[in-house]
Amino acid sequence: xxxxxxxxxxxxxxxYIDTNVDKDFSVLSKKADPxxxxxxxxxxxxxxxxxxxxxEYSRLELLHMKLSDxxxxxxxxxxxxxxxEKDYKELTSFDSQVRRKLGALxxxxxxxxxxxxxxxxxxxxxxxxxxxxxxxxxELMSEKQVAAGQLAAGIAHExxxxxxxxxxxxxLTMSEYKGKPMYFKIIxxxxxxxEAILKELMVIAKPTKIxxxxxxxxxxxxxxxxxxxxxxxxxxIQIEKRFNLExxxxxxxxxxxxxxxxxxxxxxxxxxxxxxxxxxxxxxxxEDSVQIRIIDQGHGIPFxxxxxxNEPFFTTxxxxxxxxxxxxxxxxxxxxxDFNVKSSTDGTCIEVKLPIMP
Ligand code: ADP
Ligand code: MG
Numbered sequence: 593x594x595x596x597x598x599x600x601x602x603x604x605x606x607x608y609i610d611t612n613v614d615k616d617f618s619v620l621s622k623k624a625d626p627x628x629x630x631x632x633x634x635x636x637x638x639x640x641x642x643x644x645x646x647x648e649y650s651r652l653e654l655l656h657m658k659l660s661d662x663x664x665x666x667x668x669x670x671x672x673x674x675x676x677e678k679d680y681k682e683l684t685s686f687d688s689q690v691r692r693k694l695g696a697l698x699x700x701x702x703x704x705x706x707x708x709x710x711x712x713x714x715x716x717x718x719x720x721x722x723x724x725x726x727x728x729x730x731e732l733m734s735e736k737q738v739a740a741g742q743l744a745a746g747i748a749h750e751x752x753x754x755x756x757x758x759x760x761x762x763x764l765t766m767s768e769y770k771g772k773p774m775y776f777k778i779i780x781x782x783x784x785x786x787e788a789i790l791k792e793l794m795v796i797a798k799p800t801k802i803x804x805x806x807x808x809x810x811x812x813x814x815x816x817x818x819x820x821x822x823x824x825x826x827x828x829i830q831i832e833k834r835f836n837l838e839x840x841x842x843x844x845x846x847x848x849x850x851x852x853x854x855x856x857x858x859x860x861x862x863x864x865x866x867x868x869x870x871x872x873x874x875x876x877x878x879e880d881s882v883q884i885r886i887i888d889q890g891h892g893i894p895f896x897x898x899x900x901x902n903e904p905f906f907t908t909x910x911x912x913x914x915x916x917x918x919x920x921x922x923x924x925x926x927x928x929x930d931f932n933v934k935s936s937t938d939g940t941c942i943e944v945k946l947p948i949m950p
Contacts, residue, residue, distance in 0.1 A: 598631075598632055598633050601631070601632050601712065601713075601714045601715075602631050602632070602633070602635075602637075602714075604709050604710060604712065604714045605629075605631050605632075605637060605707065605709070605714040605715040606637075607709070608707055608709045608714060608715070609629065609637065609638050612709075613629070613638060625642070625719050625720075625721070626640065626642045626643035626645075626646045626647075626719070626720045627639075627640055627643060627717060627718060627719040627720065628640070628643050628654070628717075628718055628720075629707065629715050629716065629717055629718070630658075630659060630715060630716055630718065631714070631715045632713070632714065632715060634658045634659040634660065635657075635658055636654050636655055636656075636657050636658065636659075636662070637655065637715065638655075639651055639654045639655065643720065646692075646698070646720060646722065647662065647690065647692055647693065648692040648693035648694055649692075649693045653693075662690050662691070663688060663689065663690055663691075664689045664690065664691050664697060683703065683704070683705045683893075683895060683898060683934065683935050683936060684702075684703070684704050684705070684932070684933070684934045685701065685702065685703045685704075685898045685899055685932075685933055685934075686701070686702055686932050686933075687699065687700070687701050687702070687723065688700055688701075688702050690720070698722060698724055699722075699723045699724045699726075699727045700720045700721060700722060700723060701720070701721040701723050701899055702718055702719070702720055702721075703718075703719045703721070703895065703898060703899060704716050704717060704718045704719070705717050705895075721899060744793050745793060745794050748790040748791075748793040748794045749790075749794060751786075751790055752787070752790050752794075755783060755786055755787060755790070758783065759780070759783050759787075762776065762779060762780060762783070763780075766780075785911065788913060789913050789915070792913055792915040792916065792919055793915070803845055803846075804843050804844055804845055805843070805844075805845075805846070806841045806842075806843060806949060807841055807842055807843070807844055807846055807849065808839060808840070808841050809837055809840050809841065809842055809874060809882050809884070809946070809948070810835055810837040810838070810839075810840070810874060812846065812849060812850060812853075813833075813835070813853065813872060813874050813884065814833075815850065816850050816853045816854055816857070817831055817833065817857075817872060819850075819854065820854065820857045820858075820861075823858075823861060824857075824861055824870065827861050827864065827865075827867060828866070828867030828868075829861055829864055829867050829868055829869065829870055830868075830869050830870070831857075831869075831870050831871075831872060832869055832870070832871045832872070833871075833872050833873075833874075834871060834872070834873045834874070834875075835873070835874045835875075836874070836875050836876060837874045837875065837876060837882060840876060840882055840948050841948060841949045842882065842927070842946045842947065842948055842949060843927075843947075843949055844927045844946070845923075845927075848923045848926075848927075849923065849927065851919065851920070851923065852920040852923050852924060852944065853872075853884070853886070853944075855916035855917065855919065855920045856886045856916075856920060856942045856944075857870065857872070857886060858916060859916060859917070859942075860886055860887075860888035860890060860940070860942075861888075862890075862909065863888055863890025863891055863892075863939075863940060864888055864889060864890040864891075868888070868889040868890070869888075869889055870886065870887065870888050870889075871885070871886070871887040871888075872884070872885070872886055872887075873885040873886075873887070876948075877945065880947055880948065881945050881946060881947050881948055882945070882946055882948055883943060883944070883945050884943075884944045884945075884946070885941055885942065885943050885944075886941070886942045887939060887940070887941045887942075888939045888940050888941075889938065889939040890939055890940060891937065892935045892936050892937045892938065892939060892940055893933070893935040893940055898933065898935060901917045901933065902917050902918050902921040902931070903918060904918040905918075906918075924944055924946075927946060927947075928946075928947055929944055929945055929946040929947065930943075930944070930945040931943070931944055932945075
């Protein structure tokens with residue numbers, strides 16, 4: 593960007609900070625969440641108290657720092673592409689790493705959103721969440737979790753058979769019953785719900801059955817879309833494909849990876865009760881990775897829930913299981929991929945990066 597423009601945007605940002613920060617940030621509970629604001633040239637221009645504590649620098653020191661001083665070099669590249677992405681207009685959430693003054697590295701989850709002033713993006717808010725503990729716990733728990741996951745998957749499998757039998761006999765009874773069918777409908781829909789939960793639980797862990805093989809990404813996506821298209825049409829939703837992939841392959845488990853995209857597309861459909869369009873993009877990002885995006889025109893994910901969507905059992909839906917996102921996230925992690933989400937009230941973009949085979 594040209595110097596003059598930067599200068600102009602920076603002076604707008606200054607006005608914004610003087611007049612609006614306190615007002616806007618009461619919603620984010622100014623005391624609880626560490627946050628800073630940086631300008632379009634990457635300079636920190638505002639930090640709150642708790643951010644000083646988190647990063648161990650004084651406010652004065654922080655205000656002389658740039659993004660590149662806060663984030664560790666390995667995380668910086670990716671972090672910067674997020675901060676300076678072209679469409680820039682949305683809420684974004686992703687994990688990164690910062691270096692504190694005394695040298696310790698800190699895992700953080702960042703939620704960023706642009707500051708619009710006079711119809712221009714003049715700077716960016718960055719809210720940090722310390723996830724060091726969560727990450728450590730996750731590592732410690734992972735062994736236990738694998739065992740518990742296997743157990744859950746095993747139990748889910750065992751329960752599925754009797755449920756199928758119950759469902760079958762219920763349907764038989766229903767067809768012969770002459771009274772009011774209402775109770776049957778409730779039983780049936782509750783059984784459907786149990787089945788949905790079991791199905792997702794079974795995906796969580798069945799390491800013995802996971803087979804990693806060479807998978808053509810484009811083919812995999814096409815197959816997922818064939819599965820999902822009828823459900824989309826029922827909801828008055830068009831799925832638009834945009835692929836610039838040919839024979840690129842990833843190493844992975846076919847069913848698990850399909851499950852990932854099915855989960856995301858399902859959520860996209862559920863976010864658009866009045867219909868609309870879902871874009872499914874598959875592109876070759878660079879020589880090492882492909883990027884798959886699912887972009888919907890739904891109601892979006894509000895700020896305070898954005899960082900929670902990958903938590904197991906987190907749901908905002910009356911009939912939700914809260915497992916789709918967490919299962920998908922786990923699968924992506926296991927495939928050494930990356931997950932990111934962007935959302936505004938105009939819709940949501942789920943972004944998955946996967947390493948391709950040479
Ligand atoms: P469920 O769909 O059963 O609620 P998920 O784990 O799939 O569980 O999703 C968790 C939550 O994340 C949803 O309840 C919803 O609030 C939010 N969410 C996920 N994807 C989207 C989307 N595309 N649009 C809006 N909200 C979404
Ligand atoms: Mg879901």
